[in-house]
Amino acid sequence: MSEKVEEKISGELNEENTQNETTAENKNLEEELKKAKIEIESLMDSWARERAEFQNFKRRASMDYINSKKEAIKNFVVKLLTPLDDLERVGMGESIVEEAKPFVEGVNLIKRELFSVLERENIRKVEPKGEVFDPMCMEAIALEESGDFTEERVLEVYQSGYEMTLENNEKVTLRPSRVKVGRPIN
Structure with missing residues (x-):
C-alpha cells in the first residue's frame, strides 16, 4: 500500500479512537453529573x-x-390569694373603733393597690353572684332547691374566684369561686 493510503487509514483509525475516547469520556462525565445531581437532591432534602x-x-x-x-x-398569684382574702376581711365589721379607722383605711389602700397590680397583669377577681353555675370555674359548696329556679344559678359567693387572661385571650382559672347554687326541683 502506498504511504498516502496508510496515512489516510491511520488518520481514520485515530479519528475513530478519538471519537471512542470522547464518547467514553462523555459517558463518564454524564454518569458523574447524574451522581452529582442525586447527591445535590439528597443534600437539599x-x-x-x-x-x-x-x-x-x-x-x-x-x-x-x-x-x-x-x-x-x-x-x-395563687399563693397571694389567701392573704388578699384576709386583707378584704379587715374592717368588714360594722363598728370600727375610731382609733382603728386610719389603720383600716391604710389596709384598704394597700388592698386597692394590690388589686390594681393584679389587673395590670390580666388577673381579675370573679364574683359570679346571679350568673349561671359553671362547674369549670366554680365550686358548689351549698345547694338550695326551689321551684322558683329554672336553671342552676349562683345565689351566694362564699369565696371569690380569680382568673387570668393570657395573650391569646384564653382564660385560666387560678382559683374557682366557692358558691351556693340554686337548683330547680326535678
Whole structure:
C-alpha cells in the first residue's frame, strides 16, 4: 500500500479512537453529573428536613417558655390569694373603733393597690353572684332547691374566684369561686 493510503487509514483509525475516547469520556462525565445531581437532591432534602426540624424546635421552645411563664405567674398569684382574702376581711365589721379607722383605711389602700397590680397583669377577681353555675370555674359548696329556679344559678359567693387572661385571650382559672347554687326541683 502506498504511504498516502496508510496515512489516510491511520488518520481514520485515530479519528475513530478519538471519537471512542470522547464518547467514553462523555459517558463518564454524564454518569458523574447524574451522581452529582442525586447527591445535590439528597443534600437539599436533608437541608429541608433539618430546617423544618429547627422551625419545630423553635416553636416548641417558644410554647414551653410561654407555658412555664404562665405556670410561674399562676403559682405565685395563687399563693397571694389567701392573704388578699384576709386583707378584704379587715374592717368588714360594722363598728370600727375610731382609733382603728386610719389603720383600716391604710389596709384598704394597700388592698386597692394590690388589686390594681393584679389587673395590670390580666388577673381579675370573679364574683359570679346571679350568673349561671359553671362547674369549670366554680365550686358548689351549698345547694338550695326551689321551684322558683329554672336553671342552676349562683345565689351566694362564699369565696371569690380569680382568673387570668393570657395573650391569646384564653382564660385560666387560678382559683374557682366557692358558691351556693340554686337548683330547680326535678
